[in-house]
Amino acid sequence: MSMGDAARKAREVGVVGDATLRGFLGYHIKRAMAVLQADLNKVLKPFGLRMVTYSALVTIVDNPGLRQAQLADALAIERPNLVVILDELEGAGLITRDKVPSDRRAYALNPTLKGRRLAEQATAANRADEARLLQGLAPADRNRVIEVMNQIEHGPGGAQS
Amino acid sequence: MSMGDAARKAREVGVVGDATLRGFLGYHIKRAMAVLQADLNKVLKPFGLRMVTYSALVTIVDNPGLRQAQLADALAIERPNLVVILDELEGAGLITRDKVPSDRRAYALNPTLKGRRLAEQATAANRADEARLLQGLAPADRNRVIEVMNQIEHGPGGAQS
DNA sequence: TATTGTTATACTCTATAACTATA
DNA sequence: TATAGTTATAGAGTATAACAATA
Numbered sequence A, B: 001m002s003m004g005d006a007a008r009k010a011r012e013v014g015v016v017g018d019a020t021l022r023g024f025l026g027y028h029i030k031r032a033m034a035v036l037q038a039d040l041n042k043v044l045k046p047f048g049l050r051m052v053t054y055s056a057l058v059t060i061v062d063n064p065g066l067r068q069a070q071l072a073d074a075l076a077i078e079r080p081n082l083v084v085i086l087d088e089l090e091g092a093g094l095i096t097r098d099k100v101p102s103d104r105r106a107y108a109l110n111p112t113l114k115g116r117r118l119a120e121q122a123t124a125a126n127r128a129d130e131a132r133l134l135q136g137l138a139p140a141d142r143n144r145v146i147e148v149m150n151q152i153e154h155g156p157g158g159a160q161s
Numbered sequence C: 001t002a003t004t005g006t007t008a009t010a011c012t013c014t015a016t017a018a019c020t021a022t023a
Numbered sequence D: 001t002a003t004a005g006t007t008a009t010a011g012a013g014t015a016t017a018a019c020a021a022t023a
Helices: A006-013 A025-047 A051-062 A068-075 A079-091 A113-133 A139-154 B006-013 B025-047 B051-062 B068-075 B079-091 B113-133 B139-154
Strands: A095-100 A103-111 B095-100 B103-111
Touching (some): A025 A051, A025 A113, A025 B025, A051 A068, A051 A079, A051 A103, A051 A113, A068 A079, A068 A103, A079 A095, A103 A113, A139 B025, A139 B139, B051 B068, B051 B079, B051 B103, B051 B113, B068 B079, B068 B103, B079 B095
Antiparallel strands (some): A095 A103, B095 B103
């Protein structure tokens, strides 16, 4: 039995329904996130970056001199996992780990010129890609979605109070 | 230097900014999803279920008799990974793998009575939990968010055309 | 005694190749 | 030759305990 076409088969056998799951907002968010993440990683690949390494690089560019523990907090990842991420960025010449005189245990994270330039280019590419995914979406709707996401993350009222 | 309070330290050292990342819708979705997933798994734990096992069970309840390949497609997971998930559900007595006479390679997945009852209880618990997370959110806003998520997943216009 | 960065480790999730038995 | 379910395996991502140096 040679098929060659998944859609034809689905029509023959009967489409699988997801009535119950579709009732959950989280179901739709999870599936959208999967697409978003795969797409983003594809955009970042030419820059030699992944989602985590991009997020770390951009946060260091935005906050030069910050410590590893602060970065781990900001990105909501564990300190041990951050070590290999920073090894990767440092090995690529995008950041430096600079000893801080006032606390000889700590390292201040700083972007190199190369790091700042790569962050800028990657950010532009990501912006263009997200704009493509969201084409036709009104800015007001976009902002409303962000508000809902922040409510889910921080609870009603938001945590910036 | 004894601290005891992360918030006080943040004020002393300076809060880490995420100006660039906050510009991406995907950033907010990712962080909301992390909270949602942790929360959901906590709710499902008393039922002996995880997100994937719950999704699989509910889809089998909604589509009794479906094949493993169909379920894998519906849940967007690879066939090899589905095997252990179904082993878990079958071992817990929630589903059965029934030989289908017309194709002796395939198994028809069916929920047991216990499986249907557990799915019903878990769904009620998840609904209550999501309602708690989204309290105060207007139904129209909720629907708009779902539309945006579906646009991200399927592209503008949606794939149901 | 607590904290910074680190190592080692483990557990989950996900992805691919290859096998068997059927078609 | 292709498909259904399976096995083995490898790669990410994530989490915890424990260590050396320093506060």
